[in-house]
Amino acid sequence: MPALLPDCYHFERVMVSFEAARLAAMALATPLDLRDDVPLAHARGRILAAPIEAPRSLPPFDQAAMDGYAVHIAGKGGVPSVLPVTGRTIAGDPPGVLAPGTAHRIMTGAALPSGADTVVMQEHVTRRGDLVQLGLDLKPGAHIRRAGEDVTQGSVVLDRGRIIGWKEIALLGALGIDTVAVVRPLRITVLTTGSELHAAGTPLPPGAIYDSNGPMLAALLAGPNIDVVSLTFSDDPAAITRALQEIKETADIVITSAGMSVGEGDHVRDAVLRAGGELDVVKVAMKPGKPLAFGKLGNACFVGLPGNPQAAAFAALAFVRPMTRVLLGQAPVDRMTAEMTFTFTHKPDRTDLLPVRLSVERGRLIAHRCGPDGSHRIMTMACADAIVIVPNAQTAVEAGAVLEVLPFDQSHSDA
Ligand code: AMP
Ligand code: MG
Secondary structure: OOOOOHHHHHHHHOOEEHHHHHHHHHHHOOOOOOEEEEEHHHOOOOEEOOOEEOOOOEOOOOEEOOOEEEEOOOOOOOOOOEEEEEEEEOOOOOOOEOOOOOEEEEOOOOEOOEOOOEEEEHHHEEEEOOEEEEOOOOOOOOOEEOOOOOEOOOOEEEOOOOEOOHHHHHHHHHOOOOEEEEEOOEEEEEEEEOOOEEOOOOOOOOOOEEOOHHHHHHHHHOEOOEEEEEEEEOOOHHHHHHHHHHHOOOOOEEEEEOOOOOOOOOOHHHHHHHOOOEEEEOOEEEEOOOOOEEEEEOOEEEEEEOOOHHHHHHHHHHHHHHHHHHHOOOOOOOOEEEEEOOOEEOOOOOEEEEEEEEEEEOOEEEEEEOOOOOOOOHHHHHHOOEEEEEOOOOOEEOOOOEEEEEEOOOOOOOO
């Protein structure tokens, strides 16, 4: 038996609730406030680092909303029903001038000629040579898009923290903005540990397994605002310590997978401390995922995930995702609930995370249990698309109960 380190003894005594661990994970992180300037063409999915003030109004000038004729009809007892057509403006032309007592041919999007106050739709006129006969039903001011009616120059059109999607790109493009200040991507290093691990595509010796957590965590966390680097180590305390010492200099979040317990092959907690890290949370009253740790490693946030794939994934969803949002300066995602279709009981000493499949039935979000149980089962997880959080206080879940769910994919809000 290896000697018990004093720290191991300490670890065994401290167990925090799932809710306390969620708060602790977010409290570890502080917004990074680092920015990059990117061309608009590469801005999709990125987060605005500063508010956008409109450099110009939209529309930028009074323009026709229809193909037709620009005329002046206000302030007179009426307008002659037949007018000579004296000018023409199509979209892209500089604004023309409406000669008094005439009509000016105009196309949708074209600048309204000075002196005009109304556009009459071409469907409501009769054109004869250079003359146009207007219909009787003239509405002063009709069919004009006024300068600034959509966006006023100088107004804040997008707030800091906004994720740039297609509609934001439309707005920025219309305003003529070609470069945007965005939050610099987070740098996450995932260090998968385990002497049993081999990479896919290499021969698998007896007793070994392929590494699924490394690729899984990279896929779960990586995105337009998160760069993930994955490294794999065997259960070698010195090598893990050295790697952590190096990684802490460059990563914003350091994640380890496996080796978090106090078994003979479990060296990660000790390696974090030897690498100069501090652990605030070392055990969480949850299933799966009890041997889990958070803390700081230099300026980086550290999260030590358990090795079983469901435990690693669920803890990444519950703790690492919210942490990344804080670092990226984003508000936490609103919690979602769903209605259970199954019963479940557990002891009040832990929170259970259950893989479920979500469906929408008559407008309500419904959670269906995926099985069989076992945090090592990857197939069960592959059939699910969310986890249900069964709080410790809720010892019996009846069908119809409404509980919090964490969707695997939060594409509407993902950074
Ligand atoms: P540990 O947390 O090291 O005790 O590992 C718990 C279980 O997870 C063991 O069955 C490991 O073989 C498995 N495991 C650890 N790391 C990985 C990984 N990267 N991919 C797949 N399974 C893993
Ligand atoms: Mg292990």
